[in-house]
Amino acid sequence: MMRPRRDGSVMTRPRFFQLDVFGARPGSGNPLGVVVGATDWSDAAMQAFARWTDLVETTFVLPPTHAKSAYRLRIFTPEREIPFAGHPTIGSAHVVLTIGFATPEAGVVVQDCGVGLLPIRVHADGVEHGLSVRAPAAHVLPPPEQAPALLDAACAGLELVDRTPSLVEGGRRWWIAESRNEADLRAWQPDHKAILELARATDAIGVCAFARSDAATHQLAVRAFPAAVGIVEDPASGAANGLIGAFIAQRDPGSALARGYRVSQGREMGCDALIDIDFDVNQGVWVGGRSHLIVQGFLSWPQ
Secondary structure, eight states: OEEEOTTSOEEEOOEEEEEEESBSSTTSSEEEEEEESOTTOOHHHHHHHHHHHTOSOEEEEEOOOSTTOSEEEEEEOSSOEESOOHHHHHHHHHHHHHTTSOOOBTTEEEEEETTEEEEEEEOTTOGGGOEEEEOOOOEEEOOOTTHHHHHHHHTTTOOBSSSSOEEEEESEEEEEEEBSOHHHHHHOOOOHHHHHHHHHHHTOOOEEEEEEOOOSSOSEEEEEEOGGGTOSOBSOOHHHHHHHHHHHHHHOTTSGGGGOEEEEEOGGGTOOEEEEEEEOTTOOEEEEEOEEEEEEEEOOOOO
């Protein structure tokens, strides 16, 4: 849609899309806002719009600035810009491919974002059947000196496989903890104030806990508490699941999980996210799943 400027030239109104990402069905995953065409927006305007949408993340699809990328992506929470997140990457790629902003080459489209260039695989049956992003390389960090006492409070009430959770970094920084069983993880009522104190003291997003499962529908159950970005619990966490995948590949390379698995997340919040984790020959982690386009239209947003 076009509108005239005061000088007589024509300006295209940005387009807005809202998606449900990683949901087994529409409305059961993680909501995302995507803006296309805001090339002349300031950083302040992007942040203000992300605050107004009040979604977990709102992204802005921009023309590529790198020769090897198909587009550039900026990702905002209501509070600040972040370099990478999984469900915004998958949902934004869905929009980019659906509207023809970019086209895949050999089944891959390359996104440029705050952590660099990320390849995204397109399912052979089309965007609606799923996309997968190669998560940023991850590694386990040595725990800060002040961490033990804070970890005890943040993980209180959860019986862990290892007494001390691991601090893992790769695009985001999370504390990763493995619960001894799925039932206990799903019933856990964490101390959110303690998780926030731990996150702030260690420059982390929060605590992400997982448990192995014998269910027919999934092999891992996950709960994520990104207190540092003002979220109590996340219904579907692409970046956090990428870090869990890297953690499993490094710590338990001989397990069945190291060949790939499916994650169930969000049931405690009334959601039903399904996230697929795969590994390549170099132990690179691919995070994927379906997304559903729910809303699309044009924006009128003051500059």
